[in-house]
Amino acid sequence: MGVRSRFVVGLSFALGVSLLLLLSPASIKDSAASTFASSSAGWSAYGASYRGVQGVESGPLLRGNSSDGLFDRLMPDVNYMTSGRAAGLTNQVIAAINLIYLSVVTGRVPILPPFHANNQLSKTPIPDLPVSLMFDLARMNREMVDLRGVLEWEDLQTDKGVPEPEVGCWGGMRKNNALEFAKIKVTWTDYPGLTFPPKARYMSWVQFIPYLTPSSPFYHRFVATKVHPSALAPNDQFACIDETMDGTDFADMGPYNEYAAGFGGWRWAGTFLRFREELVEQGRVRLRKAFGIAPGQDIPPFVTMHIRHGDFTAFCGKGDPCFTVAQFAFQLDLLKKELTESGRPVPLNVLVMSDESDPKFFEQVKARGWKMSQDGEGVQNPKLVEELGGWHDTLIDNVLLASGDHFIGTISSTMSLLGSLRTKDWNGGLSRMVGFKDPELPLH
Known part of the structure; x- marks a missing residue:
């Protein structure tokens, strides 16, 4: 049809x-x-x-x-x-x-x-x-x-x-x-x-x-x-x-x-409504650097995580886990099980995107072997930077959210919502959302 x-x-x-x-x-x-x-x-x-x-x-x-x-x-x-x-x-x-x-x-x-x-x-x-x-x-x-x-x-x-x-x-x-x-x-x-x-x-x-x-x-x-x-x-x-x-x-x-x-x-x-190809290509440059891949090489399969904190922490009850790294790890574990049961390949790489600035958060991400989107910063297209000005980084972040094979986001975040929909429609991926009181997966 x-x-x-x-x-x-x-x-x-x-x-x-x-x-x-x-x-x-x-x-x-x-x-x-x-x-x-x-x-x-x-x-x-x-x-x-x-x-x-x-x-x-x-x-x-x-x-x-x-x-x-x-x-x-x-x-x-x-x-x-x-x-x-x-x-x-x-x-x-x-x-x-x-x-x-x-x-x-x-x-x-x-x-x-x-x-x-x-x-x-x-x-x-x-x-x-x-x-x-x-x-x-x-x-x-x-x-x-x-x-x-x-x-x-x-x-x-x-x-x-x-x-x-x-x-x-x-x-x-x-x-x-x-x-x-x-x-x-x-x-x-x-x-x-x-x-x-x-x-x-x-x-x-x-x-x-x-x-x-x-x-x-x-x-x-x-x-x-x-x-x-x-x-x-x-x-x-x-x-x-x-x-x-x-x-x-x-x-x-x-x-x-x-x-x-x-x-x-x-x-x-x-x-x-697809992103401009110039933005997509710059996203690929960022991904290769984040995963330590040489220019021109294939980007390995990965899961994108959007861990939104900021104003979203107000949604969490006192003493409850609040969109923690361990909660996202729990959903990642469920995602991997779903992929395994359906006979699909299980990505080994994870790219985390977040508005969090606490150094402890970055330590928790690193401890699980995940990459941060910031790991890909530093390689820019000067023409694109000049063209987009203060919008540049935000637009590339939007591209990265839609670039993974699968997606895990923050419930009620419209940014996670669009990242999820794009991943499913454009990449054929699976998607999960972390809720306010989801269980946590301890670091083994």
């Missing part, structure tokens, strides 16, 4: 059930910091040019040039979707994946916001990062046959003096400053059926998609009955929403559980 067929079959189940509910008489009601864009030096800091990624069978995605206003740039036969951003890099990646997913479902072209560095990444301001400097958007567009094309906000940047357009957008819980990077004046309209405080933490895409679909009768009915005639309604051709991180197909699952189960945005978009 091809990508298109699997996509349609999967969505038919979720959306079919939802639309039956939406169409019933009882439910047709409405239940259904400094920014990069503010500085002309931001995008040019990366020395790259942007033209958007056009689908194989589609026409141009934009017209005009940077001297034209936003709505003058839009093609009359193309519908678009964009969103704001929030939280750290990994959550912004999930939001981008969900934006691409929603765009495909609703027949729109996604306009991806750049990644923003929060305090977890850097204590000093660094320029926002275009998504295409982390991911191979052209490859994704080739492999996702239902995706008409991809744009980034840089493709829509305008010259100084061009008036900021007024845009009607959908908003929920994160509409404050969500789109400040975009140089647009936003008028927010609450999601259909949204109550304050929200009844649920997560937005259900299944309920919202009928309003996001171009020329939808649900959209037109909502605007006609719920938006004041003098107010700026959400734009039909240029759909924008405040954020996509907290949306799921089914709101009661939540984004973490939905992704972990292989559903939603990851299943139909995220698995196609």
Whole structure:
């Protein structure tokens, strides 16, 4: 079954059930910091040019040039979707994946916001990062046959003096400053059926998609009955929403559980969002040094561990083991048993990635014969370092998390979640997560 067929079959189940509910008489009601864009030096800091990624069978995605206003740039036969951003890099990646997913479902072209560095990444301001400097958007567009094309906000940047357009957008819980990077004046309209405080933490895409679909009768009915005639309604051709991180197909699952189960945005978009080859190659350089392998030689099979401490230690009870090296060793032992029982090779090497800085932690890792990702530092590609600036090390870390034959991560960490999914989908590996009260395996 091809990508298109699997996509349609999967969505038919979720959306079919939802639309039956939406169409019933009882439910047709409405239940259904400094920014990069503010500085002309931001995008040019990366020395790259942007033209958007056009689908194989589609026409141009934009017209005009940077001297034209936003709505003058839009093609009359193309519908678009964009969103704001929030939280750290990994959550912004999930939001981008969900934006691409929603765009495909609703027949729109996604306009991806750049990644923003929060305090977890850097204590000093660094320029926002275009998504295409982390991911191979052209490859994704080739492999996702239902995706008409991809744009980034840089493709829509305008010259100084061009008036900021007024845009009607959908908003929920994160509409404050969500789109400040975009140089647009936003008028927010609450999601259909949204109550304050929200009844649920997560937005259900299944309920919202009928309003996001171009020329939808649900959209037109909502605007006609719920938006004041003098107010700026959400734009039909240029759909924008405040954020996509907290949306799921089914709101009661939540984004973490939905992704972990292989559903939603990851299943139909995220698995196609591969890292740039330049980043992958630099990851290989780091791995060879960490494992003591000469340049050009094959990297031995290994298990990647993501041991997150930092703010996650607050989740642990007093006196309980808290994501210890011994807990990860216990899960590694179970992983090896599973591989042995299934007749698959058992890797002898382990690469540990962690935000821990306590020297005792590193001693415990070394005592088990494992390698730290820091063991591979010191060999860099100067051109890549110059291009990525303060983002370089974080992007390489993301690549390393997805490079192992198998994966063991920290429960509830979205960084571990994506590392796990990428390892399973891209490398055919097994994955396990260390929980808050998992047993420990003593060092023999």
